[in-house]
Amino acid sequence: MKRGYVDGRYGQVHYWEHGASGTLPDLYCLHATAYSGQTLLPLLERLGRDRRVIALDTPGYGGSDAPPAPIPFEAYGLAIAEAIRAARGAASAPVDLFGYHTGALLATEVAAADAALVARLVLIGVPFFSAEENAAWRDKLVHKSVLTESFDQFRARWDYFITNRTPGLPLRRAFDCFVDELRVYPRDWWAHGALMDYRADLRLPLASAPALVINPRGSLEQQSRNAARAMPRCTLVELPQVGGAPFDLAPDALADAMREFLTATA
Template sequence: MTRPVRREYVDGRFGQVHLRCAKPVRPGGIPLVCLHMSPMSGRVFEKFAAEMAENRPVFALDTPGFGMSDPPPAPPRIEDYAASTFAALDALGLAGPVDLIGYHTGAMTAVQMAADAGERVRRVIMIGAPILTPEERTAFAEHYRHRAPQADGSHVLRRWQGFYHHHHRPGVSVAAINDMFREALLGGNDEWWGHAAAFAHDLTAAMRRSASATLVLATGDDLETQTWRAEGSGENYRVAAVPGWGHGFLDHHAGEVAAFLSAWLDGPAGIVPPTPASALGPRYPAADGPFGPASEPEPPHHPERNAG
């Protein structure tokens, strides 16, 4: 049974933090805190939260500077996002252990939280594991670097083309993709801050420090190759192959995802539940690297002009 999803604000480390929350009819259950990818918002978890809240409270936070949360004064690190999330949890009165689910950049933040304060984090679910080689860090940083707004809107077109490439799949309309795309624009001129923090972060080191039981979802998205590097990271890590999901799966398969993840959160940490049927489909788009197409030609890159 789905539960109503409501919105509220709490005070955080950098100002107000906007969040969505859904709660079960009967109080109880270990809270689940949801951390989105950059540069999106907690809205990506909305349908999932409504399903997941049958037996536990669910909180989907907007990262500082994204969604409707106040921004930090300067480009943050993943450690800053982790500290900000803990501050928001304090404001919510969530002092006891919580479970975390993080998507890409959010997965990095979740693992960092488990590494920094393991007594406050019971289990972690990573949607993708951005475990990057030095060469990949350089390539990702260049691809997702800040681009100054252009009068002809080409900077928005470039972002739309990449977003559409990764979210389009059979049965998903252009209108549905467009509806979610607006969340990617709420970071404004500082939308690159989340990516910059991610590409400067040593996720592998944080994973070694975390002792929380962790389930890594290899969803067949643009970080598929990097995500499978989590296999063998330690006894507390399990990787689940769910290649048919891809970006948008939290909307398109919310009920199945909630049942699958509830089974893992409530069951033995070392056992991955049976894979849902929707997760067994083919990867889409086909395996063609982490970057989608971009509009051409692109404006010249002038770091001294684009650094603001």
């Protein structure tokens, strides 16, 4: 596993990399908010056996520099597209894109805005909300805070990640996610705020690349099905046997579904 940086419009963009370029397109992976590419490392380890796989840290998250102020969701997509072009160097072939939660809609935004860059899409947990759902999720995800000297401001998140973590999830992996949120606090909500203002209903149908939506158990099952129906060339695969913390507890099932789709449509 390697790590590196490319220059971006908001500073440096950090990435994790595994595998080597070959006959298959490079695969770029986009994480959920407010985490980083480290959450996707089990997937990189498996898919990097037969291609180059890169997990980018979204600007403002993980090891990537932040914009000077909150930006629109489309601007995140543009920054990701530029980072991909920088990371692939002299290569000109289109790449495959994978996205999880916020990263799923970032992937489709890149495909909608820069179709020549994207060969195929794979999405998990797509936050494709109706207007009513958007209001409820905004209350849940967009929390503007001020850093104080008290640990109490982190108590609820500690309980979420550590005390009440998904059964079977190793403590170290849970702690790494907690640290991901800590390192970007109190601007951890920026990408979620942008997502809540994003017209996914208008942009998602413009993502014309062949797509796969993998649908494990979780809070975004129906939203993911709706997203698959909104995309012009999309296949939906249900994985009800996969639940929480899928990259740590069921990475082989996810990697197998992704590999089958990406190699069959290559």
